Amino acid sequence: MLLTLLSHQWKAELRSSVFRKGLVLNMITGLLILYFGSVFLFLGFHIDDILAKAFPEQSPVALFNGALLYYFMIDLFFRFILQELPVLAVEPYLHLPIPKSKLVHFVLLKSVPSFFNLLPLLFLVPFMVSAVLPAYDTGVALVWLLALLAITLFNNFLLLYFKRQMSNKPLYTLAFGVAVTLLMVLEYLNALQLQEVSEAVFGSLLQQPWLIVVPVLLLAGVYLLNYLFLKVHTYPEELSVRKQSKVEGRDITFLNRFGEIGKLIELELKLVWRHKRPKSLVIMSVVFLFYGLMFYRSEGWMEGYAGLVFVGIFMTGMPMFNYGQFVPGWQSSHFDALLTRRISPYQFYAAKFWMFVSVVTLAFILTLPYGFLGYKIILINTAAFLFNIGVNVFVVFFFSVYNTRRLDLNKGSAFNWQGVGGHQLLMQLPTLLLPVLIYAPFGFMGVPYLGIAAIGLLGLIGFTLQKQLLQWSARWFVKHKYKLAASFRQD
Template structure:
């Protein structure tokens, strides 16, 4: 049975839309994997020498152990951004003599050979051979490695569980994110020293091998949580929509004064409010408002400008990135009908623009308290706010014509994760990297504030010429609308 499922999954991968994506995106994604893999492998062989130079006279294994908790917290954050949900189309198997438990176990086990699970061991295994084995012996080193494997897989299953819960119980996911943010805050104010705790925990693994049972039991618990949730949500009546929910909600009077644009924004807001998939985007965007806590409390980051620009782009722009990366896929279920309406592409994109801009402004206002970490943060975040409104919105619109994956918003089950993955994130890279490239020459010339002004000025120009940029976006939509319609029909 496992071999049969593997064969079916392989055929599904070969026939998936991933292979029909732009060749450039696939090459960029492959180069990123190769780049980060090479960096981790290189660091693994030389990490003990590097730590000895940075921390002279200290035990390099203890120093490494002190950073492991930080790593696993950061790992959870990036998994939330990039890790794809393992998907198996279970509905065709449910009427066959195949045990549901086998399907669920297969779905959970196929998430193990993930990039996020394998990448850290390009660093850990060489470090174990060069530093841990000589200091603590081979058997203790193996116990230590197995503990790290268990915690890595624990992160994997925790992330999958809470990401699935986000569609049905977003408050659970919110509590999970707030717990991580609270740990970071306690570490910042000195109540909980994560480095000391990390040293104690992983140092004990090298002294008391029986402690390996703790992460193993936690891993079994996380696996059981996922198993129970998936097994309880694979009934045919939950995977198929039998009726359409009644339309609820009154008109938004405030938007009526804006004519056709206001009506389009109102329809978009109703779409967001009525579907679990779109609600989860809002929940995810809220988490990123706490992103600054990870970096602003580190003096090394506040001394420079480049990294602060990157953080500023994310703080005010992530709601736009989260929602905009799927445009116009949110309307994929009724896209053919949309093409027959008397709505011009210019009106369509203008409505999207004026729906996104207030959200960006709100995110900026909510993150103003970060200014207590330094006046530079306010200046940089203001410049990146202008850049997001004047440039990055149109970058998202530019790439929107390549989003040919249909999004079934009527499905609220854990298996409905179309379009989520690293390939979409690669499309957002230009929006995040370009402002840093604009700043770079000014930084090299020693006039960093001129670089910040250039970023804000370019964004201001985009705001001034937004009509022309919206028309350009509309013209691109006209060129690709039939390809989009065909893509949504094929992936239905």
């Protein structure tokens, strides 16, 4: 039955118009996967030599084991931001004589061959061959590898469970994020040496291979947790979906998989691409990414932390600030028509939220090379990135209802003050200064990294509670939508 369901999914992908229209995009994605896969494969075969040259007095295997806990925590973070939930259209199968358990198992197993689960194989297997096998028996090396793969899959199913719980029980996900953050704080305060713990835990697998039962049991437990949750939520009454509005726009095919919100994002991207003013703002945002060359080369900025927090918020969030300061003015010319459509305010803001999360994530990735100038730049920019997607994006939504001036999208941004008002300045103050104020008391107490952690934690809490905050933004918009419509008609 699992093979039958897999064949149905494969045929649906091949026969869909999305697959044919997105063939070029799929080829580009495949080339990127091959490139990064080759990089990780190269590192897997040569990381033992790199570690031996950098730390000649220590064993490369012990050093590698000492970094594994950090790796799995970073893996959890990127899964939380990027990993999608595996889905299956269950309704067509519920009336057939197919055990519901098989449908649930298929949905869970569908997540196993993902990029996040396959990528570790490209450097774990070569490292085992080049470094672990020469020092230990073959059986011990295989047990060590299987334990790491079990923990990788444990991360996979753990994140899937918490992502499914985000909408119904966001406090569960919040507690999980707080626990991970607490580990980082304990590491910073030297109350818990994660490197030593990691080296002891994974080194014990090489000394006592029977300990593999621990990660296997953890994997089985989290798999069972997901299984029970999905089985309870596959009844027809649980699957009933409220009738949603239809939004036109199907040219950017890969966005169709995200439903109505994806189509709204597609329309927003078309608006940017087809009009001069939003396009010029995008170009300006790209230029702002190079401002780090001016700030980070100054010794005065690099010695402190508050200035770097300001720069981190500025650089990772500038695309969102530039475009978000005129929301919903971009739709001012057809705002009345927008109100007549069956598009809920929640959908409207959710589409902008995920578009902002995407561009801020891209800006954050593009600023990572600045980390070569100092490791703390990466830490601060990561906290700034979380703050932007968890707090500042909702600050932008709060001030959006005061943007009552109509915009002419065919005029450029240079020396164009149309639509600019005092609320834009008011919006910039909390978005840029609030994280600095959060950091300030920690800086005065001489614990700067706790201040950075507080900024990141606040952003993580906001991102976890995104559904509730988006609902609040939608209600705030409903209170002001008629005032906005009347203002846009007058200009």
